[in-house]
Amino acid sequence: MGCYCDYDTPSIYNRTPVKAARKEHRCSECSRAIKPGEPYESAFGIWDGDRSTFKTCQHCLALREWVKAHVPCFCWAHGNTRQDALDTAQGWSHEAPGLLFGAWRREIAIRRERKRATA
Numbered sequence: 420m421g422c423y424c425d426y427d428t429p430s431i432y433n434r435t436p437v438k439a440a441r442k443e444h445r446c447s448e449c450s451r452a453i454k455p456g457e458p459y460e461s462a463f464g465i466w467d468g469d470r471s472t473f474k475t476c477q478h479c480l481a482l483r484e485w486v487k488a489h490v491p492c493f494c495w496a497h498g499n500t501r502q503d504a505l506d507t508a509q510g511w512s513h514e515a516p517g518l519l520f521g522a523w524r525r526e527i528a529i530r531r532e533r534k535r536a537t538a
Contacts, residue, residue, distance in 0.1 A: 422491065422492035422494070423492075424492075424494030425494070426494060426496050427466050427467065429464035429465055429466045430465050430466075431463075431464060431465045432462070432463070432464040432465075433462065433463050433464070434460055434461070434462045435460065435462070436458070436459075436460050437458060437459050437460065437461055438458055439455070439456050439457065439458060440453050440454065440455050440456060440457050440458075440459055441455060442455055443455060444459065444474040445474065446459070446474060446475060446476040446479055447473040447474055447475060447497055447498055448475055448476070448479035448497075448498065448500050448501050449476065449478070449479055449501065449529050449532075449533055450533075451476055451478075451529075451533045451536050452536060453474060453476050457476070457477065458477050459474055459475060459477060459480075460474070460475040460480055461473070461474055462474075462475070462497060464497075471497070473497040473498070475497075475500070476532075478525070478528055478529045478532050479500060479501060479529060481525050481528070482500070482501060482504050482522060482526060482529065483495060483500050485504075485521055485525055486504040486507050486508050486518070486522055489511070489515050489518050489521075490507055490508075490511045490514075490515065490518070493507050494507070495507075501526065501529065504522055504526075505522055505523070505526060508521075508522035508523075
């Protein structure tokens, strides 16, 4: 079974895990502040000649990696990863018991962290 994703692929792409942020960043997925000392992922790419950099917090990464580990084909795009992950988990829930539950547990953790950060 092949995997076909209907997203534009970048001409250049590099993802780098960062063990501890040196300064505050904003997560491209949930818009939460990534505080100094927190791990995150930095991704750089060029799509149709336009350069973009994305920072992804550890909670959004956990959701993406959970779904990616449990389905044979997971298509996601920066800035829409959370919705892509939940849609994919919903679509594969009949094939992978517990997948949707696990995805929603991670989504709820993202929402709680955002709420805690704004309180």
